[in-house]
Amino acid sequence: MCGIFGVYGHPDAAVLTHLGLYALQHRGQESAGIMSIEADGAAHPMRAMGLVSEAIPSSALKPLTGHVAIGHTRYSTAGSSTIENAQPIMARFRGGSIGLAHNGNLTNAPELRAELEADGAIFSSTMDSEVLLHRLARSHATDPAQRLADALAGVEGAYSLVVTINDTLLVARDPRGWRPLVLGRLGEAIIAASETCALDIVGATLLREVQPGEIIAIEDGELRVLQAMAPQSLRKCVFEHVYFARPDSQVFGHSVDRARRALGRQLAREQPAPGAELVFAVPDSSNAAALGYAEESGLPLELALIRNHYIGRTFINPTQAGRDAKVKVKYNAVREVLAGRSVVMIDDSIVRGTTTRGLVTMVRAAGAREVHMRVSSAPVTGPCWYGIDTPRRSELIAANMTVEEIAKNLGVDTLGYLTIEGMLAAVPGGPEGFCHACFSGDYPTPPPSDAVDGVLARC
Numbered sequence: 206m207c208g209i210f211g212v213y214g215h216p217d218a219a220v221l222t223h224l225g226l227y228a229l230q231h232r233g234q235e236s237a238g239i240m241s242i243e244a245d246g247a248a249h250p251m252r253a254m255g256l257v258s259e260a261i262p263s264s265a266l267k268p269l270t271g272h273v274a275i276g277h278t279r280y281s282t283a284g285s286s287t288i289e290n291a292q293p294i295m296a297r298f299r300g301g302s303i304g305l306a307h308n309g310n311l312t313n314a315p316e317l318r319a320e321l322e323a324d325g326a327i328f329s330s331t332m333d334s335e336v337l338l339h340r341l342a343r344s345h346a347t348d349p350a351q352r353l354a355d356a357l358a359g360v361e362g363a364y365s366l367v368v369t370i371n372d373t374l375l376v377a378r379d380p381r382g383w384r385p386l387v388l389g390r391l392g393e394a395i396i397a398a399s400e401t402c403a404l405d406i407v408g409a410t411l412l413r414e415v416q417p418g419e420i421i422a423i424e425d426g427e428l429r430v431l432q433a434m435a436p437q438s439l440r441k442c443v444f445e446h447v448y449f450a451r452p453d454s455q456v457f458g459h460s461v462d463r464a465r466r467a468l469g470r471q472l473a474r475e476q477p478a479p480g481a482e483l484v485f486a487v488p489d490s491s492n493a494a495a496l497g498y499a500e501e502s503g504l505p506l507e508l509a510l511i512r513n514h515y516i517g518r519t520f521i522n523p524t525q526a527g528r529d530a531k532v533k534v535k536y537n538a539v540r541e542v543l544a545g546r547s548v549v550m551i552d553d554s555i556v557r558g559t560t561t562r563g564l565v566t567m568v569r570a571a572g573a574r575e576v577h578m579r580v581s582s583a584p585v586t587g588p589c590w591y592g593i594d595t596p597r598r599s600e601l602i603a604a605n606m607t608v609e610e611i612a613k614n615l616g617v618d619t620l621g622y623l624t625i626e627g628m629l630a631a632v633p634g635g636p637e638g639f640c641h642a643c644f645s646g647d648y649p650t651p652p653p654s655d656a657v658d659g660v661l662a663r664c
């Protein structure tokens with residue numbers, strides 16, 4: 206998964222991008238990058254591994270001059286965590302400079318890459334996004350928006366993009382609209398961002414979403430819209446609302462906080478916990494869902510788990526031993542809240558089960574009498590091919606066990622998930638138009654040819 210950001214028409218474009226990336230840190234923690242572009246097309250890239258603060262300290266921004274900039278935070282679990290795979294990616298071609306930052310996964314990338322390689326192209330990364338760079342350079346269109354349209358013709362899968370061709374900023378979103386992308390205005394400048402929280406941090410106001418299938422060129426402070434791709438049935442990622450996006454953002458035109466609270470209320474209706482005395486969240490991603498559950502059930506919301514804010518997202522640790530230890534490093538239980546009580550623990554999702562298993566042990570050690578786990582999404586039964594990093598099918602607990610078996614395995618007294626129908630009905634803008642493939646197995650594209658045990662072995 207990734208966060209993308211772009212600025213057109215601001216003297217401090219790279220500084221704004223740096224701020225924007227801080228707000229998009231939750232979308233990617235492996236590497237960060239900024240590329241700035243001058244009016245004459247001269248481009249200044251900077252990419253490094255790590256969090257934004259480590260990868261791009263403020264002191265490194267000085268050489269990133271220009272009125273246009275794009276940025277990227279990257280996140281993958283699929284073994285390709287190297288600097289070559291950091292973005293924005295950049296190239297020079299006969300028409301000048303190209304920069305590109307991508308959120309999503311192109312499902313036919315192996316075929317597109319093989320085609321280019323057969324024609325002599327060489328690649329410097331294992332990223333699917335690099336095929337777009339080649340396709341951009343090969344188009345003979347002189348108009349930058351048309352060049353991007355040419356590059357995207359025949360490309361399948363998920364992409365929200367910020368692209369520069371010299372000092373033209375282009376944004377695009379795939380016709381199914383898998384990943385979010387919005388435009389904002391800051392004075393004369395135009396800002397593009399994965400989520401509205403990144404507009405807020407720079408003081409920009411939301412202009413509108415980039416619509417699915419749209420390519421927009423930003424030149425001289427004006428938006429020129431090219432509805433380049435034929436519309437297809439929408440497949441906005443429901444997991445953005447469930448877990449991925451920040452609750453202070455709007456994605457797909459709706460507040461993530463409101464979506465999560467509605468999921469929590471729906472969960473309380475579908476999966477009550479008779480006899481329980483209190484509700485608590487696995488912070489932070491399920492805070493809003495736990496609030497919704499408490500509102501609907503009438504149970505008090507307590508702060509039973511405290512999260513160490515200096516630790517990143519649990520899931521990202523590549524080894525199981527590391528993940529087990531990290532649960533303890535990341536959370537601790539509050540005895541005074543839990544001792545002797547029958548409790549409802551809310552999490553937004555269970556993937557491998559590592560987090561829940563560790564937390565249940567911790568909550569019981571703090572004296573909880575009964576632990577009723579409630580999950581504000583449906584069981585994750587399949588990997589995502591469209592940009593969320595999920596493990597192989599063999600590691601997904603709900604792909605391999607029934608709900609009763611999972612409850613036993615995790616050590617909870619009862620376990621209740623949302624139904625897929627309930628989840629889609631609760632999310633604002635639903636129930637139609639969402640991708641729920643990781644829950645339902647209803648994948649709108651054929652499997653990517655390089656998927657191993659269901660999962661993509663690439664960025």
Ligand code: AMP
Nearest residue numbers: 490518520554555556557558559560594
């Ligand atoms: P697990 O421990 O593997 O069951 O992971 C579940 C925990 O990770 C939950 O607390 C979720 O909030 C979080 N989570 C779910 N999906 C992802 C993802 N794709 N990347 C990172 N964290 C995730």
